[in-house]
Amino acid sequence: MPDLTKPTQAWTLTWDADWVTSVAFIGSTRKVAAGNNLGGILVWDLPEKPGGDAPKPTLRLDGHTNCVSKLAATPDGKTLLSASYDHTVRLWDTSAVPTGEDKIVLNAMAIADAERRKNNGAKAPPAMPATVGVVKASTAFDAHKEWVVNLDLTRDGKTVISGDDGGHVIIWDRESKAIQKRWQVKGWAYALALSSDKKQACVGERFPLVFDGGRHAAIKLWDTSTGEATKDLSAEFKGMHMAAAAYSLDGKVLAVGRGGESDGASGIVTLLDPANGKKIKALTPGHISGLTDLAFHPDGKHLASAGRDTVVRIWEVASGKLVSEVGKSRGGQFKDWIHAVSWSADGAWLAAADMAGAVNVWHFSK
Amino acid sequence: MNPFCRTGDHLSRRAFLKGAAVSGGGLVLPNWGGLAHAKTAAEIASKAKKRCILLWMNGGASQIDTFDMKPGRPTGGPFRPIQSKVTGLQVCEYLPKVAAVADKLAVIRSMQTHSPDHPDGIYHMHTCYKMSERTPHPELGAVIAKYNGDLGSDLPTFVRMGSCGNAGAGYLGPAHEPFSLGRDGKLGSFSTPYLADDAEKKRADLFRFVESEFAVDHKAEPFASHRTAKERAWRLLRAKAVFDISKEWPTAKERYGDSDFGRGCLMARKLVEAGVPFVEVGQENYDSHADNFVCHKANMQLLDPAYSGLLTDLSERGLLKDTLVIWMGEVGRTPGINNRAGRDHFIRAWTTVLAGGGIVGGQVYGATDADGKDVKENPVSEGDLFATIYKALGINHRAKHLTGVRPVWLTPEGSQPVKELLG
């Protein structure tokens, strides 16, 4: 198993058209997909070993018209799912042949920015062109009528749970898109996770008014067969907006994380026992200004958390210890976000979706 | 820079000096001449008796995410525009009901103002004067209360609830001070008598007796003012039932939306219906330096039914033509999106909306550039906006008062009502 105490930065995959908001490795390959704030999706095929020039993206998946909030791939690597603010979840055949080609400049915004400030002596960086195959074919799951903010996939890749800003949580069959169960939470859904045995779901909900009595935030456990809430965890997380939830591979631990924006190192990961909702432990230090994503490591023993402070933290679940910090905060008055993280199937690679307009790829040697 | 002293405007000293009233230590300076000038204008305005509701978007609503969409632009954000009832006017997808009453709205997209922060912005957008001046300017509500209100009525003339202005009645004096309600319409402090009704009445009668005895030999003005104010307070306490909307709310909330702000809007309608000339309803909170889009999306889900519901209600009851409804906050928000997913304060180009009260609806006035970074045409200042508002309400926007020996006008010199808005 890779040594998680020693991350090395493999590459920064620049793509600065807008914030990179989601990222997922595809199956057991070294292909990694990332989505951005405008609805674009690019796919890179990473070299076997880190080092050298950053690989260029090979594919662009066109279809979404608004932010791609979440990406997930089936374990067999055949299907990529993308949730979007355009009210759809799209399913992409990862082996689809592109129908066209396009030339893009990966750092176009940086160049345009330098152009605007050239009177102040700013120099444009060298362009980073790439030629991508364009895939336009996808199927859409369109039962959502609001921003789809999150989705999760069972380990066998057969069942999907997705949630939206209308508060609707839908469990559906990935192949047929048939809806198996749906319910509505109070307010908007956000954090979302489905247990491997499909029996339980964890859903964070909120109505993010400011200084208004109608403000709401809660997190609950749900029985997926009845669509009823079985445990309200709000006592532990009073009024907190929970941005991410994830079940461990053996289903014994449920990790939840507090989102932002909240003051200080408040983006704390809390480990719970999904059987009874009781708190096991809290992992500190928390992410400054809030946590954004959680991802369990394929080894079943470790957990990655990302937040609004540009740092990814790797934790040992059993002890709660901080194993390593990946990346460094960029400093400044407000830290920048890592929107999402994803592990490769062999656990040696970590990809982080960076708001600055890039995918940061880290490698862990064995 | 002192904007309210222009050499040619000063009257001769002689014209000023008439009567006098001075506080204990000879502190404040009086002038009946100015008062007489204002009284005449007030009488004229009060015959028209137009009313005004201010929907105050506390914190500063983002114009690019509401009424001045920039689809496809880097500053556009994730909201998409929808077509409103009015050709050429698009609004945010999260204001569908407002879109359906767009024929009533005059959207001013070219606000260009001068106070960028909250305390100064709130003051400036309530008084149309900068906060740094040591003159105690009155809020819009106090001015309207004075000119269009009837101090003899049972209800206060300037009512507000939720977040609101910070300037009060200023030099117009405490007779026109705001009367605050709780966000659920509950009356403010000291609104509940501790005596039972009949004891209260007996006590009031004894008071009137004592006053009439005193008035036999004591005829100076302040005594009458004191008595009048007390009677006014008693009338208000007796009229408290007007503030109770509990019976109407179950049906009304279908239209207004089940929220404090929605309830406030219904209260505003009831109060202007009962003759209150000015009501302000504040909505918290639009100051989204972080997470701008989720903040505005949630706020618009409250704003949409309440704002449209209010306009529809007023219209159905034939009140809209005599009731001006203002939608504004203290500042707009930056076209650029920061790294907290937020928008910061922006005063160079933003939006306010007027409706009713004779305003020509279904139009857009002024425009911003492609990214919303500047005003392209027809900039509107605070003074221009207030001049337009006062003109719509039948109030002389250059009416002059005195604070000490210094003349002050309701709007700064150079303020012009916008003709296109007034028709």
Place this chain on the structure above:
Amino acid sequence: MPRVRRLTIATVVLAALLCGASPARAGDESLRQLIDSEVKAGWAKKSIAPAPKSADSEFLRRVYLDLVGTIPTHDETVAFLADKEPKKREQLIDKLLADPRFARQQANVWDLVLFGRNPGNIDATRKRDGFKVWLTKQFAEGVGYDKLVRELLQGEQAGSELFQVQFRNQPEEATIAISRIFLGTQLGCAKCHDHPYDKWTQRDFYGMAGFFVRIVIEEATAGNVKTYTVAEKASGEVLFSGAAKDQKPGKKGDPVKPRFLGGNDLDEPPTPKDAKEPTPKAGVKLPKPPFSRKQKLADWVTATENPFFAKAVANRVWAQFMGRGIVHPVDDFQAENKPSHPELLNALAERLTANKFDLKWLIREIVNSEAYQLAGTGSVTDTLPKHFERARVRPLTAEEIVLTLRTATSYESTGKSDDQSMSPNEYFMRAFGEPMNGMGDFQGSLSEHLFWNNAEQIRVFARRKKGNLTDQLLAATDPWEKRVERLYLTVLNRPAKPTEVAKFVEFIKSDAKPDGRVEDAVWVLLTSSEFRFNH
């Protein structure tokens, strides 16, 4: 010279000739006599019939409020009304001027003049107990007004510095306030353009501002307490760039030499070429500059030759008791705003100067005059009669209301006497702090009357509590008629009229349990306009 003076001199000379004594000088008549002769001359000129002399009870209440900021007690009232001594009013005045509460009342009045209800830099100036202690001490010790003002302008005595903290970093605001308060001159308009009809130009404004531009307010924090020091730099000039309407961005100005208002440029040694301003260090106070403009200004303002100073304060003190200034508005001396009684104003100013600016002396003269002691009754409806033909009406300040409620209801006898509640708290300030509009007219407000009607903080004075007025009235055993008379003498400091007695007795007896009724009766008098104003 006015007719009257000539007549007086002629009469005196004539009398002297007739008596064979040497002619007395015109200046031998007391100020109070001069006040009356001038005021009477004014009536004669306009054929005005003045109000009669005040009743004893009217005078008693009025002079107590004006001099010590509260009303007399029941016993003090009864004693004064029963006293047959012909000089009892003069003796009462002497007694009140010697009362320690006189200093407190003067401090309250002048604190309001110096700060208003909404002073600049309000976070620092809102709570100014230290300043009030200093100010009260000046009045208690009879410090001459010229010395008091000098201390305010120097700001070197502990407590006095807070006056200038209002104008921190705002020399223009300091210019306007100090000219208005101590020189009775409105310079505000001249900040942006030459005054429209008065003689002051922008040059005059910025000439005065030059005295304040070097002031630095230093701040030190010890625990939770902030202390301030009025320090002064050795350099720094006011830059003047022309009329406000001619301003353009980037247009800097030229330095303006300080100039005494209506007087000469300041004579100051040139700054040595190599002089450097010491760099401010945290915790280290600025040294005194070799040449202090601040001191020069303080000297000039308070000098006996200063053409504005004595008249401004004499006028202000006159207005404090008589309602209107002889120049009105009280801080607006200018060519087109002529004094209503110019000779009187001159005499007040001259004599005050000759008496070393002893305000107590001036006040004694004013309140002993017949003009001050006119009745408040009659047909004249002016709040502040222009010819002083009737006593003026003024609302009690928030400070006076709190003290008067306590006195009227024997609040101290209930055992509650912490000094905190002797000053108006936030609620009292909100209800009574600013009852005027921008033009100085009194306006009753909803918030004031809701407060009177429903607040527990008002009710606490009227509700029966052992030892207080309501309790005394309920515990007494004499007939209700007698008790109502006692009520009126205690709260309104006058005997009740028979109609009032009858009505109140009827009211109290209308309920088998009189507790509530007596409480309400007390409340009615406390909330009446007779109580609310000084008249």
